[in-house]
Amino acid sequence: MSPDDRSPQRHGDLRPSLGHFCEVAAGPSGTLLDILHEGPSGVPVVSPPDLTENHTVDTRQLRRVPFEQAERFARFTLGAGDVLLVRQGTLGRLALIGEEHTGWIYSSSCLRLRPDRRRILPEFLAAYLAHPPVQRELLALAQPGTVPSVNSTMLKDFPVVVPGLERQREVVAALADIDEQIMVQRKMLNQLTALRPSIFERLKRGQ
CATH class of the missing domain: 3.90.220.20 (DNA methylase specificity domains)
Incomplete structure (x- = not known):
């Protein structure tokens, strides 16, 4: 080598x-x-x-x-x-x-x-x-x-x-998994943020 x-x-x-x-x-x-x-x-x-x-x-x-x-x-x-x-x-x-x-x-x-x-x-x-x-x-x-x-x-x-290529692949794969989880959590956060005003209105009206 x-x-x-x-x-x-x-x-x-x-x-x-x-x-x-x-x-x-x-x-x-x-x-x-x-x-x-x-x-x-x-x-x-x-x-x-x-x-x-x-x-x-x-x-x-x-x-x-x-x-x-x-x-x-x-x-x-x-x-x-x-x-x-x-x-x-x-x-x-x-x-x-x-x-x-x-x-x-x-x-x-x-x-x-x-x-x-x-x-x-x-x-x-x-x-x-x-x-x-x-x-x-x-x-x-x-x-x-x-x-x-x-x-x-x-x-x-x-x-x-x-590091060597094999370790690089491991790092890239691990970061991709983390990024996917971040996207899932961000989507959930956006959905909850959008839902919050309507929930407030319903609670305010006692529904």
Whole structure:
């Protein structure tokens, strides 16, 4: 087994960098995106406001580039399993890209992380980067200024601790179970919240 095939381990303060596990690419220049419009036609462009707290893409307010201009952005398209990370402003917000987003473009305020699936699972990468202690490390990494920011080089050099693939699968499966329970409980909470006013009215009338 070659050194690159071994699962990276922490040795004191020595940790492998994020660039060991994925490709990190900055978005297109902001000036190239001057052609963005809010109409229904064109290729969607994902920006920081489109990333949700649940690490998905909110498609309701997407802006687009005209189809005839899309070829200029071929290097900046998204694929299933990519992780899109905000690099300035709301630093650390992210989304795991699904099949339905394949071929879309990402904005200059984001970094695209394309996992090497021989080393890291996309779902694990998204969960790792969303982990609060890791989020704090990302914020500490940010360049000082009015708007905190990181660039692709800084993110490639970002130290991480990643277990082997089998343990990653176990972690992803466990988190999926927890997320399912959260959805069930949230649905129950929403139902009870909606029911509360009618119950109050009935109780008030002595029914």
